[in-house]
Amino acid sequence: MVEAEDLKKRRRYAEEKKGGKRRWGLAAIGAVLVVLVALAASSKFSKSQNSSCFCPQDTRKYTGMVEDCCCDYETVDSINGAVLHPLLQELVRTPFFRYFKVKLWCDCPFWPDDGMCKLRDCSVCECPETEFPELFKKPSQYSLSSDDWKCQEGKPEAAVDRTLDTKVFRGWPEVDNPWTNDDETDNSEMTYVNLLLNPERYTGYTGESAKRIWDAIYSENCPKYTSGEFCPEKKVLYKLISGLHASISIHIASDYLLDETKNLWGKNLDLMYDRVLRYPDRVRNLYFTFLFVLRAVTKATKYLEQAEYDTGNPVEDLKAQSLMRQLLYNPKLQAACPLPFDEAKMWQGQSGPELKQQIQKQFRNISAMMDCVGCEKCRLWGKLQVLGLGTALKILFSVDGNSHANQPLQLQRNEVIALLNLLNRLSESVKFVQEEGPSMDNRMAPLLSEPLAQESNSWRRVLEAVGLSSLKKKLQR
Ligand SMILES: Cc1cc2nc3c(=O)[nH]c(=O)nc-3n(C[C@H](O)[C@H](O)[C@H](O)COP(=O)(O)OP(=O)(O)OC[C@H]3O[C@@H](n4cnc5c(N)ncnc54)[C@H](O)[C@@H]3O)c2cc1C
Numbered sequence: 001m002v003e004a005e006d007l008k009k010r011r012r013y014a015e016e017k018k019g020g021k022r023r024w025g026l027a028a029i030g031a032v033l034v035v036l037v038a039l040a041a042s043s044k045f046s047k048s049q050n051s052s053c054f055c056p057q058d059t060r061k062y063t064g065m066v067e068d069c070c071c072d073y074e075t076v077d078s079i080n081g082a083v084l085h086p087l088l089q090e091l092v093r094t095p096f097f098r099y100f101k102v103k104l105w106c107d108c109p110f111w112p113d114d115g116m117c118k119l120r121d122c123s124v125c126e127c128p129e130t131e132f133p134e135l136f137k138k139p140s141q142y143s144l145s146s147d148d149w150k151c152q153e154g155k156p157e158a159a160v161d162r163t164l165d166t167k168v169f170r171g172w173p174e175v176d177n178p179w180t181n182d183d184e185t186d187n188s189e190m191t192y193v194n195l196l197l198n199p200e201r202y203t204g205y206t207g208e209s210a211k212r213i214w215d216a217i218y219s220e221n222c223p224k225y226t227s228g229e230f231c232p233e234k235k236v237l238y239k240l241i242s243g244l245h246a247s248i249s250i251h252i253a254s255d256y257l258l259d260e261t262k263n264l265w266g267k268n269l270d271l272m273y274d275r276v277l278r279y280p281d282r283v284r285n286l287y288f289t290f291l292f293v294l295r296a297v298t299k300a301t302k303y304l305e306q307a308e309y310d311t312g313n314p315v316e317d318l319k320a321q322s323l324m325r326q327l328l329y330n331p332k333l334q335a336a337c338p339l340p341f342d343e344a345k346m347w348q349g350q351s352g353p354e355l356k357q358q359i360q361k362q363f364r365n366i367s368a369m370m371d372c373v374g375c376e377k378c379r380l381w382g383k384l385q386v387l388g389l390g391t392a393l394k395i396l397f398s399v400d401g402n403s404h405a406n407q408p409l410q411l412q413r414n415e416v417i418a419l420l421n422l423l424n425r426l427s428e429s430v431k432f433v434q435e436e437g438p439s440m441d442n443r444m445a446p447l448l449s450e451p452l453a454q455e456s457n458s459w460r461r462v463l464e465a466v467g468l469s470s471l472k473k474k475l476q477r
Contacts, residue, residue, distance in 0.1 A: 243289025
């Protein structure tokens with residue numbers, strides 16, 4: 001009996017002990033679950049606080065109106081893909097739009113030029129004689145030997161005939177652009193460059209020289225506005241430069257020297273993400289700049305429609321004119337985005353005229369800074385795109401909006417070439433962002449959260465030091 005009683009007690013004790021263990025086990029699992037739920041909730045909270053939800057159903061990161069513009073992101077993407085991009089790609093290949101007149105060898109007015117370009121792709125190829133339109137050609141007494149027309153890569157001092165035939169400007173006025181530093185009416189030291197032979201791509205121009213230029217542009221000439229800034233004029237210059245900078249970075253990343261020994265070129269999506277895609281502000285500024293320049297083109301419709309696209313090649317010149325008309329009068333574009341940017345809202349306040357002068361001076365400084373770019377090809381595209389922006393600013397802000405009665409719009413041939421080539425570059429960049437952005441965000445964002453990207457480069461470096469970059473690469477494979 002005693003033994004049976006004892007046995008029962010022991011069994012009960014064993015059961016209780018087992019139950020106790022189970023309860024402890026359950027409690028521990030519960031605690032872990034609570035911690036996990038809390039972590040998940042807090043990360044969801046922090047994500048929603050940073051407005052960067054990575055939920056799979058949230059496929060569009062950029063929605064609604066592009067800031068200060070009259071067109072939304074979805075429309076920009078669709079109209080760019082269906083109309084603008086294909087037309088612009090063809091247009092910039094026509095002889096009229098592919099030769100750009102530029103002063104490449106200039107002294108930097110701010111500090112000594114310390115070219116940091118290490119690739120031969122840094123240099124600009126001059127136009128081969130066979131490619132040069134008859135009308136652009138120099139008078140015969142000044143003509144060069146065929147050797148002089150060869151690519152002058154790595155030979156900055158090589159002689160280039162800079163005399164220009166005045167017939168080049170037939171039908172086009174000689175006018176200076178008030179927004180840029182170069183005197184566009186001064187043809188001395190100008191040379192013609194075939195843009196198709198000199199694509200905007202990675203050149204190896206980096207380090208202190210490049211950084212100093214961007215730093216000087218941002219800190220001295222277009223400081224970043226505070227988030228509470230209401231004055232649209234003060235934001236415009238910063239957004240235009242940041243949008244252009246984003247576009248340049250995208251072109252570097254999309255045509256990158258992946259393997260120097262094999263001369264292998266291709267996309268560097270990591271770089272595109274690191275420099276642009278992971279900064280939503282930069283992407284937004286790119287869309288803003290695109291719409292701003294598009295508005296300038298559509299505002300100048302009458303002028304651009306009637307201009308002479310004459311290079312002495314009737315078939316190609318007709319094509320240029322026809323493509324231009326298709327762009328200016330495209331019914332899809334007119335219906336979807338009739339007023340990409342409303343310039344009439346600008347300079348309304350009392351200080352309007354003063355503000356305009358100040359911004360014009362700042363932009364002129366930025367354009368002067370292009371003479372300090374220590375890589376020839378970067379300087380070519382820097383100058384072209386800054387002249388394009390200057391032309392957009394001139395069309396939108398230097399001319400009487402409606403009648404052009406006080407100050408009729410007059411554009412130089414080179415301004416039109418710069419404006420349309422700039423629009424094409426921006427259109428390419430918007431397309432890259434639309435095509436690569438969502439998949440890159442999905443791949444990279446969980447590894448590198450947005451506030452980390454924006455605010456703490458040092459944290460990023462720490463994470464990269466502990467192997468985040470190799471993880472990123474593995475995931476990309
Ligand atoms: C006019 C110009 C044209 C150039 N063209 C070429 C070219 O054709 N090919 C080539 O290989 N290199 C070119 N470069 C060099 C290139 O732009 C970079 O400077 C270089 O590749 C080094 O890049 P980075 O990562 O140090 O950052 P950078 O691009 O030099 O940026 C410097 C700093 O500016 C800020 N920043 C970057 N992007 C933005 C943005 N979109 N908005 C606001 N702030 C920003 C960041 O704080 C960044 O650290 C050009 C430089 C200049 C000034």
